[in-house]
Amino acid sequence: MSTLSLSSAFGLLLRRDLTLAYRRRAELVNPLLFFVLVTSLFPLGIGSDSRLIQAVGPGVIWVAALLAALLSLDSMFRSDFEDGSLEQFMLSAHPVSILVLAKVLAHWLVTGLPLILVAPLLAVLLSLPGEALGVLLITLTLGTPILSLIGGVGVALTVGLRRGGVILSLLVLPLYVPVLIFASNAVETAAAGIPTTGQISFLAALLALSLTLAPLATAASLRISLS
């Protein structure tokens, strides 16, 4: 038998990570709860004036999504680093960037996708107009993978550090700014009934760029962190 085809190896690693996540499914709900909790805090802090809440709603949801993504990033490589399986990936017969892509996809399915599913609830909490909900879901669908991909680079650089979580935020949040700007603006604009093709296209372009470049940067960072 020879080595598996690249897509089979990808699928095998994806299934493995999803299996592992399922076996620890109690932990999966934490970023999700955080997302809902943070969003709910804002009306408490700002006041219950529904016009004010509506005005800040899109920004609030997206900032909360960023923070929830940040919170969940640590799980991408930590477990593998601690039990030594990460080293085995680096010694694989397959390109590390493809393995990274599989891990990022698994991570997004487990941490990003739930945010998209719970977004309608948050839309109701923040009185988001109906027209904006569709755009919110689109921005989350395009944006959360970008957060996982870019976040992967940051986690890879800090995985070996003792207090890596603190530095991780510093490394990753500036890189998240473009996603935040365009995604929250898209939702605001949609709430006003104006077309948002520009913003959505930009997000799609960012996603394409991240898909091609981030796995390479992450693989290089992992190699450095493990040396």
Place this chain on the structure above:
Amino acid sequence: MANSNAQNEPRFSARRLECIRDDRRLFSDLSFSLEPGQALVLEGQNGSGKTSLLRIICGIRLPEDGELLWEGESIFKLGPEFHQHIAYLGHKDGNKLDLTPFENLNMARGLGKASEAVDIEAALERVGLYGFEDIPTRNLSAGQQRRLAIARLLVTEANFWILDEPFTSLDRQGIETVEGLFDTHLANGGMAALTTHHRIDLARAEVHRINLSA
């Protein structure tokens, strides 16, 4: 790899390796080569760089200076092609505790070049874990988990084993089993580089020793 020099080059060679850790030069100008059937045993005190050298050999760690060649080609240029030939066992077992032994070995097979001769059940049997395929690895003892890590060496076509303290946590039975596996591996033309505190007894193999404290 079609390489006209492949016949003359040693299967694995290291030239003028230098390693610096925490500002200390652990070793420099270190050279050796390995051919099929040979084993390299690293000796030295704690902290003398045995683990670092093993990690340099498999390419995880970059040497400060020097070259590492597989059949004459730099292992860094070969990349995944070199990785097909090696299997590494580090301090940590590399097992996912939430997966079963079967799932762990399946993943290992998928990452490397799967062995034709040995399948997962056979590998588990050879390390004495027959019947444990579907028990969560978490529930195995430390010695059993180490044996699972050893089983990983068997399920791929990797013929160069790079092992850091492979006998850790093993009982006398486990040690004998693993020594037997090494003997078979080397007799079949495999190579190995390892460190061990245990006095390893490789009956038929050609054993080279490097003492890093010297």
Place this chain on the structure above:
Amino acid sequence: MWTLIVRFLHQMASPQYFYRIAGRLVPWFMVPCALLMLAGLYGGLILAPPDYQQGESYRIIFIHVPSAWMSLFVYVVMAAAGVIGLVWRIKLAEVVAISSAPIGASFTFLALVTGSLWGKPMWGAWWVWDARLTSELILLFLYLGVISLYSAIEDKRVAARAVAILALVGVVNIPIIHYSVEWWNTLHQGATIAKFDKPSMHTSMLIPLLLMALAFKLFYAGVVLMRARCEVLERERNSRWVQSLVEPQTR
């Protein structure tokens, strides 16, 4: 042939050689820098006329604009040096990269502070979310990230490689971030236009500005050499030549 050239370059980049040469070069940068700065400040503060719109308070641009230019320039140099150090494993490139980070961060901070000082007389506020200031703020975080990551990793050779990747990722993202912030700023203008309009550039203003820009570059060159010498001493502290510097040979 190629390996010979590379080996020669490696020798040229030997820490000991660099330490000596850099020490000699520093004054050649710092003295012209001081002269140019005097000339630029004289031209900008004394000779140039007051702006018809902003009066005397515009004069801060002679510090603010060159600082902002340098903050970006130094980041690019840092990323380039990092890549060279990463790909060719040249220690000197790694040293230059990490020595540049605090200098670039300082320029960024200076740009932010002078920007804030400029804003106060104009808009009555110590901070406005102007596109350039916001971009500079994010750039400051990128610099701080590089500095934090480097200090968090104990093995400095590994740290240099990690920081090189980070700087490279940053360099790719800076245009994207800059564009996004520009775009964001044009949307959220609000009632007052909080934009730092550069006064229309008269030559008497342009020349001091360029003199200051050149002076800042010389400043960077001199200071990065000084920092790099310190970094080299620290990295090579166990080597013989450093030991003999610290404890002079008894005659």
